[in-house]
Amino acid sequence: MLETLSKIWRFSAKEKSNLNKSLVISVIHAFFYVLQMGAVYFILLSIVNNGEKLRTSLMSFAIILASIFGRMITNYYAQLRQTHAGYFMVANARIKMTDKLKKIPMGLLNNSKMENISGILTTGLSETENTVPSILITMLTGFLTAFVFTIMVFIFDIRIGIVVAIATLIYLYVSDRMQKVSAKVAPKRANAQINLSDRVLEHIQAMPVIKSFNLTGKGDKNTRDAIFESKKTNLEVERRFTPFTIFSSLILNVASFILMYLAIRFYFDQTMNLTNSLMTLIMSYMIFSQIQEAGSSMSELRIVASSIDKVDDIMSLSEMKSKSGLKLTSKRNIEFNNVSFSYGNKKIIDKVSFKIPEKTTVAFIGPSGAGKTTLSKLIARFWDVDSGDITIGGVNIKDISLEELMDNISIVFQSVYLFNDTIENNIKFGNPNASHEEVINAAKKAACHDFIMALPKGYDTVIGEGGANLSGGEKQRISIARAIIKDAPIIILDEATANVDPENEDKLQIAINSLMKEKTVIMIAHKLNTIKNADQIIVLEKGQIVQKGEHDELIKEEGIYSDFIKIREKAENWKIK
Template identity: 50%
Template sequence: LLKTGPARQHAQMKLVEAVLEYIQGMSVVKAYGLDKDSGQAVQKTVDESCEKALGLEHSVAPWMGLRQITVRVFAVALAVCALVLYSGGSLPLTRCLLMLVASFMLYAELESAGNMADNLQMLGASMDKANSIDDTPVMDIDGAELRPEDASVRFEDVSFSYGERIILDHVSLTVPAGSTTAVVGPSGGGKTTLCNLIARFWDVQGGRITVGGHDVREYKLDSLMKNISMVFQSVYLFNDTVENNIKFGRPDATHEQVVAAAKAACCHDFIMALPDGYDTVLGEGGGSLSGGEKQRISIARAMLKDAPIVILDEATASVDPENEAELQAAISSLTKGKTLILIAHRLKTVRNADQILVLNGGHIVQRGTHEELIAQPGLYADFVHVRAKANSWKLEA
């Protein structure tokens, strides 16, 4: 039982993972005609889970049988002893009846306790997993409620890696308060990680990051996030109403303020077309909306929060071309007078930035304005030229 209990629990965990992966990746599986292969993989985990469950039952069956036989033998022996003593006149009738009832009640409880003991090893394996999660250090446990001096952001010799893979290597930069900084570079270069470190989704492994003159590790997480609005490339919406999803930016906002933010983010019209308007309950992850619609609701959420620092991670990547101009104007209104850090690949998004940082291989290889960078050979100029060439492609009949 010491071995089979945890093994069965691990097999159950693998089964849940396999089934969830199969369901969530169903569209990819069907698109590539891998229904049979994926089904076999799930069936394999089902068979393994059954094997471990049967192994657990086989390991405890002898002990369960022995325990039940012992309990029943002693219960019958107690009952027989009570009857024999009563027949001999040495035990009153009332006490004989009491012993007969007790023989069944007492040993029934012992049998129940024994059955529960069989589950202790599985419970122990689950508790070990829960304790390992509970033991994860809380990052802001020693933080304080701080008020930043301004909305500036500064990286001082920052290093960060995922395991052995170095993402940022001794990066230093300054984003002045009220300015716009664009971060560009090839995929996997560390752009999103750089922004996530500002919000302290992870802690730096070297150097420090300051927001308003204070190290982000000195803030309580709530006091830090009051100053930052983020729009992610991958948007997640909760299984709640549209209005409540937008209100995540400011829970105490009025309906009128929610509508104003939705209009500014160009999502009011499609929200009103939903069955219950702003009271429509979205599916888990916002599955009932398109990618562009989810992204616009996320932008409305950030607009409603109205924080002094705004981080946009490819915020217009999934927006329809006909809505992009309006959305760019809305973002300009949102970020007016604020510190803006944006990750983008579209030239029109980054060319008006106060500074552009080109991130590649964990290093800032270029920095400057659009005019300065386009005039010098390097990754940014190559990026602009490739983008211009791509935009000039035409399909000919």
């Protein structure tokens, strides 16, 4: 338990102060509760003595009222503190996790260990933000109140106190055993809940594919399996916990019954006065209800701790190291020196070397899986190379901060992601400080101003998550506008015109030419007019460079490039007769 509490306190990070304050206020709340029971004792004493101490009785009623109001006020402030602590400790953890993900190799995101990140960020941490502070407070106040009540019972009669102490120790032993069982099943349950969240989201996103292939009711095997696994693990948790829950509850109920029996017997044996006997009858329920409530909170903490463990797994991943103080030089020439890279055990790039002079354009071509996109992403340091090095202006990209590197690179991928925000904010993602006029200018260059103005709210139109409300070509043009407004000296274009409709392709090509002007450009393209204009063409096959040069040189050679050009020319000249 101490380990679990230590883990939660460490996880609370900046919210330790609010968490501590809520606990202190809860202690005061427990004091008012105990004070109320003390007042009840003096009221009973007055009643038993036929009102001989009426003034004391009236004072006791005043104390009860003060206790009630005190509990209301302390509960109000404790709730505020614990709510703030719960939500912000999780919010801070989510921010730290997303910052962490920016600094780890993207290859790790494909690892099975990381496949449930979205589930951890949502389902897993939601349980933590909603339960941790309230559980801690319930546990603290429960045990504290029970402890004070136990002392009071010892004062009434040491024999009663011994019974309470024995029952409490047995209950805590059973709770400890339940904690150990929880430590075994809680991680499995957390994994199942996270997997269920992922599979449901995946199923919803894949609904168009499921419907188009008439797989309704059939294409949801993964979702059904996840639901079944979640049900199975939750039932397993209940099955393992139920015997302990029943037994612990039985212990307290039996102990409560014994206290009532002893209170009555001791009264009739004349070894306990009537006031203490009545108070023991009241306390026989109050003590154990507080202990049971606190004990239930202990078992819940173990389940929450398993979610924190998931966060720790992510935060423990190794980051891509860099020297934060080093800056790039004024040059933007790029050089690969004997670079090799693998996805797991599969080699993708094998001892590749080439140079891209500053303010020139290089085009990567080759069959699918040749390593084209991988080379472009290595420049942006989405992964670190296995061997060799990549330099920009003579500086190894590992020796500069990721922020400095990405400030100098704009990327337009074939697969575009847009945020659930306004079109203007999506474009300004490339430069948050850009003015509205600069956004419009970038949109015009990217040939998307006209279709934006045709939307109901123009640039203030909110698009769906991932750009779901726009066509592929429209999303592509907005992403190009985003790159234009960033105005970085190095541009990476991965099939940037692949999804653009023919009527806007010419306009977009002009925009891309404008974007590329005076820039160092790396492009992956299959369109002839794009490839022919490149200053250097690098042909890849199986992760190695098989041809390199300008279009006019390579077209005369036998090999992949000339074959590729012939196929493209034939495809582009194809007509229906």
